Amino acid sequence: MTGLRSDLHEVRMAASYLRRGMTGDATVSLFVRTLPVGRGFLVAAGLADCLAFLEAFRFTGDELDYLDSSGIDAVDLEDLRFTGGVRAVPEGRVVFAGEPLLEVTAPLPQAQLVGTALLNLVTFQTAVASKAARCAFAADGAELVEFAARRAHGPSAAMAVARASAIAGFDATGHLAAAHRYGLRAAGTVDHSAVLAFGDERAAFRAFIEDHPDAVLPVDTYDTLAGVRAAIESGRPAGVRLGSGDLGELSVRTRELLDAAGLHDTRIVVGGGLDEHGIAALVAAGAPIDVFGVGTRLGVCADAPLLDSACELVDYDGRPVAGPSRGRTTTPGAKQVHRGTAAEGDVLATRDEPVPAGREPLLVPVMTAGRRTGPVRTAAEAVADACECFRVDALWLPPETRQLRGARPVPVRLSHRLAALTTRVRENGGRTTE
Amino acid sequence: MTGLRSDLHEVRMAASYLRRGMTGDATVSLFVRTLPVGRGFLVAAGLADCLAFLEAFRFTGDELDYLDSSGIDAVDLEDLRFTGGVRAVPEGRVVFAGEPLLEVTAPLPQAQLVGTALLNLVTFQTAVASKAARCAFAADGAELVEFAARRAHGPSAAMAVARASAIAGFDATGHLAAAHRYGLRAAGTVDHSAVLAFGDERAAFRAFIEDHPDAVLPVDTYDTLAGVRAAIESGRPAGVRLGSGDLGELSVRTRELLDAAGLHDTRIVVGGGLDEHGIAALVAAGAPIDVFGVGTRLGVCADAPLLDSACELVDYDGRPVAGPSRGRTTTPGAKQVHRGTAAEGDVLATRDEPVPAGREPLLVPVMTAGRRTGPVRTAAEAVADACECFRVDALWLPPETRQLRGARPVPVRLSHRLAALTTRVRENGGRTTE
The missing domain is CATH 3.20.140.10 (nicotinate phosphoribosyltransferase)
Structure with missing residues (x-):
């Protein structure tokens, strides 16, 4: 048609x-x-x-x-x-x-x-694409992952958001259909429901580290820093994800815990309501964040x-x-x-x-x-x-x-x-x- | 897929x-x-x-x-x-x-x-659908037509906006693919480019009244009230569309001109940046408007x-x-x-x-x-x-x-x-x- x-x-x-x-x-x-x-x-x-x-x-x-x-x-x-x-x-x-x-x-x-x-x-x-470019400028070299599919305006919008943000500086997308069609890198974390399904953070973390060595673990289901300690005790996580609370402060404390455990390569991923302004504030504060996940506010051009x-x-x-x-x-x-x-x-x-x-x-x-x-x-x-x-x-x-x-x-x-x-x-x- | x-x-x-x-x-x-x-x-x-x-x-x-x-x-x-x-x-x-x-x-x-x-x-x-319902409440019985396809977030969003607004009280859509698939009434006006292509308001209006007896004529390419007079002189238009200026004031003057010409059945359609608040203001002012066209602000849920x-x-x-x-x-x-x-x-x-x-x-x-x-x-x-x-x-x-x-x-x-x-x-x- x-x-x-x-x-x-x-x-x-x-x-x-x-x-x-x-x-x-x-x-x-x-x-x-x-x-x-x-x-x-x-x-x-x-x-x-x-x-x-x-x-x-x-x-x-x-x-x-x-x-x-x-x-x-x-x-x-x-x-x-x-x-x-x-x-x-x-x-x-x-x-x-x-x-x-x-x-x-x-x-x-x-x-x-x-x-x-x-x-x-x-x-x-x-x-x-214009908003994604602003995010890329704000991120100042940190990695950017697009996570807008769940609230983009329908299936074709989910595809288009992944593609347009890839054009303007994003490094990866969570959306598999778009990654497949447009040759983009797919990236993703694990969501809190896994912790609920396994019944326990450590059990979930151990399983995902074993099954997906590059998995990024969600550490904020209950208490974020306790979650970081659970991730450290569960193996060598490729990354941990902070999605709530004071992301700047928590990223500093998380980096300290990871470094103290010798996990210098474990990356800190943050997300949750971010846009170019949120990214810029975290970058300006010197937050030790490796990856920014950007979702709905990008996908609907919220501002x-x-x-x-x-x-x-x-x-x-x-x-x-x-x-x-x-x-x-x-x-x-x-x-x-x-x-x-x-x-x-x-x-x-x-x-x-x-x-x-x-x-x-x-x-x-x-x-x-x-x-x-x-x-x-x-x-x-x-x-x-x-x-x-x-x-x-x-x-x-x-x-x-x-x-x-x-x-x-x-x-x-x-x-x-x-x-x-x-x-x-x-x-x-x-x-x-x- | x-x-x-x-x-x-x-x-x-x-x-x-x-x-x-x-x-x-x-x-x-x-x-x-x-x-x-x-x-x-x-x-x-x-x-x-x-x-x-x-x-x-x-x-x-x-x-x-x-x-x-x-x-x-x-x-x-x-x-x-x-x-x-x-x-x-x-x-x-x-x-x-x-x-x-x-x-x-x-x-x-x-x-x-x-x-x-x-x-x-x-x-x-x-x-x-929720925003469309608010438009329907605001319109207080006037007809509502959805015109969001041009700035909805891609093809599937254009379809979904037509469908969701039809569910929540809209009477018609401009988007033919949606009208066809969902059994909705299609409605539409004529755009200004026709006046430019014909080179003259009267020539364009006469052609559209002849070809499409229910056509709604765009009267605001140059001066709105002069456009209304041109429409009146071109035959018996089913409707005229006001898309710019003070829509409340212009609708009153337009109704007077149409009634003076005996065109009591010619409907007044307005559009251009409307949402539930714009509709409510016009209704509250008693503007004699028969049809509200609602487009982008509905389609992207602007507010x-x-x-x-x-x-x-x-x-x-x-x-x-x-x-x-x-x-x-x-x-x-x-x-x-x-x-x-x-x-x-x-x-x-x-x-x-x-x-x-x-x-x-x-x-x-x-x-x-x-x-x-x-x-x-x-x-x-x-x-x-x-x-x-x-x-x-x-x-x-x-x-x-x-x-x-x-x-x-x-x-x-x-x-x-x-x-x-x-x-x-x-x-x-x-x-x-x-």
């Missing part, structure tokens, strides 16, 4: 466009209008799913029957495929407000039909659950257009981002103007005539590519843009040509005859 | 349990510890997906190979199926903090393996994105157990909720104690020996059943529990037997030999 991953209004509009021969090329641009308060940057994610969706796009017989029975004339939709092109910012790259994450150019009915699905895939994944994304028609039949501005940044026409140094800032330009020397075009062609361009990449390779993009861009980001609170985005200005076009289109009520 | 919809720690724990013959029956209980601040109730949702997941549960050959290659001895998992029983609160029913939404009783390894997936399905859908759910082992091998309390409500043993009048409040009881006359047991058997009990229901019928449950329970809820801010939940007390058991288990460090 792909065609019905649309809203009703999109199908109706596409039907009207087809009926009226309005099949000229349209470009829709997907971007985020404003960054969440205090945030400095976004990390692009979700593109791979978009391309898979577009390649598979069609209405099945069952879907066409449903549309017919709903009073929508679906005859023109029967053979509809996505035959357009896509230019996009590669996953893992850093972007800012107003910069297109992707642009689709296709006959108007096609461009209209795919908007909801593209927003659905990009908005959430970009939000999670910024809304990303103000839009997928707008910017060009139809060679004519740049712009929606209502209402004080928002809405610029007409297909675009390109010219990236230079962070100090210079980005330039948002029209698609076809020359890229100045020393600047790099951020959007690259990723699909032509409905087929992905470039070498075929496995799901795991695509994630690895995106990780590399993020590693490079993370070094490019200045400290004031990376900081967790009151961050300053890298400035984005319009090129002279785009500024002039924007003025012309606004003066003409949203459209130009250029 | 179902077996890998687990976290690594679950598979490892299950492997250890199998190896050690710890296959006695376990009961795990899924509940929400605390309600979001100011909220009075939850609406149960997600059960149908849980039952489908449990019936299909197995590790595929590919998954077993993956586990083997990851160093997890998967031989015991090869033939593992879910053979247990489930008791649950029917979808659409109102529940409160601490009350089980569902309880699974199965051999310990099975009960351990399914926890992440059940939490993933129930937590989010219950959060959305309460975290629901503090847990899936805990409460009984193993005939022995009630309870996890660490740490000041939280954690009660041992399989349970039942005895519901009376809202004034009496609910009683949280042990599973097997008698239900007093005049009270109703809230959890009912829904799966036995790994198979759903009761009549086979289609996806649409299951939603219709849940809608009916919610309609009844909505009338049961007292006003102080329904209110949007500072709501008072219906009180829940422990039965004498459960209170005594809880004390006994706590005194015994989390377990009892009962």
Whole structure:
């Protein structure tokens, strides 16, 4: 099922466009209008799913029957495929407000039909990758494991959170399906229920050390430090997990106990309601923590659950257009981002103007005539590519843009040509005859 | 793929349990510890997906190979199926903090393996249904349409938001795939891009009125009231949509213009950043609005994105157990909720104690020996059943529990037997030999 991953209004509009021969090329641009308060940057994610969706796009017989029975004339939709092109910012790259994450150019009915699905895939994944990057900056080199599956918004969200956080600096995931599909390292601890089932901490710890030599033991079922002593007496645990109480203080006491027992290699894992701010506080306090487990607050983007994304028609039949501005940044026409140094800032330009020397075009062609361009990449390779993009861009980001609170985005200005076009289109009520 | 919809720690724990013959029956209980601040109730949702997941549960050959290659001895998992029983609160029913939404009783390894997936399905859908119910109470009889697909957290979340909001009082969804699968009414407007593509409001409006007589026209591409006049001059629009500006004031002016033109049946639809609070403010102001469109803020549960759910082992091998309390409500043993009048409040009881006359047991058997009990229901019928449950329970809820801010939940007390058991288990460090 792909065609019905649309809203009703999109199908109706596409039907009207087809009926009226309005099949000229349209470009829709997907971007985020404003960054969440205090945030400095976004990390692009979700593109791979978009391309898979577009390649598979069609209405099945069952879907066409449903549309017919709903009073929508679906005859023109029967053979509809996505035959357009896509230019996009590669996953893992850093972007800012107003910069297109992707642009689709296709006959108007096609461009209209795919908007909801593209927003659905990009908005959430970009939000999670952006938050994961903040966690990675906060962790300052400590290991990060994603544990969001239990409260992510359904099965596909659980997969997407693991993937998006892996792109932006996480080292492992607890979710096996995602580890398998995306080639990620799986990691996990043991939960308190094992202590209850065995009836005793030591019995549970001995069993897990024997069965899984790299198991991380939950020491806070009853009293945390007593639990650490039980873990020490149970063998040589690979790690212990602290999930409640004053994690900073407890990690110090735990390290002392482990070191006193000669267990210098036993790692301290902490988790429980953490996000980038909790991690930063523990790091700032010098807590001897080796691994941070991050779950629900990452998976639901708890402190910024809304990303103000839009997928707008910017060009139809060679004519740049712009929606209502209402004080928002809405610029007409297909675009390109010219990236230079962070100090210079980005330039948002029209698609076809020359890229100045020393600047790099951020959007690259990723699909032509409905087929992905470039070498075929496995799901795991695509994630690895995106990780590399993020590693490079993370070094490019200045400290004031990376900081967790009151961050300053890298400035984005319009090129002279785009500024002039924007003025012309606004003066003409949203459209130009250029 | 179902077996890998687990976290690594679950598979490892299950492997250890199998190896050690710890296959006695376990009961795990899924509940929400605390309600979001100011909220009075939850609406149960997600059960149908849980039952489908449990019936299909197995590790595929590919998954077993993956586990083997990851160093997890998967031989015991090869033939593992879910053979247990489930008791649950029917979808659409109102529940409160601490009350089980569902309880699974199965051999310990099975009960351990399914926890992440059940939490993933129930937590989010219950959060959305609960917020949707608040929107329904706020709308006070006006029609509600769900438009969250574009920013819900991925494809399965888009489906789940439509379903969960339909259960809790919404009248229609914009998302066609969900309308099709769950038998919901599809509804939608036309978006601004049509005005840009046609190059003119009147041309676009005339086309859509002709092609789709029930189309709702977007009148705020440029100036809203000028847009209303253009809609009036374009024919007899079924509806107009206001999506920006002062919606209360604009709806009054729009109604005046429509009525002056004799268009008493043309409906006013509003949308754009609405949630229960926005709806309540418009209703309180007497705005003549026929339909509220609710999107992102519902779909991501913007003001309460975290629901503090847990899936805990409460009984193993005939022995009630309870996890660490740490000041939280954690009660041992399989349970039942005895519901009376809202004034009496609910009683949280042990599973097997008698239900007093005049009270109703809230959890009912829904799966036995790994198979759903009761009549086979289609996806649409299951939603219709849940809608009916919610309609009844909505009338049961007292006003102080329904209110949007500072709501008072219906009180829940422990039965004498459960209170005594809880004390006994706590005194015994989390377990009892009962």
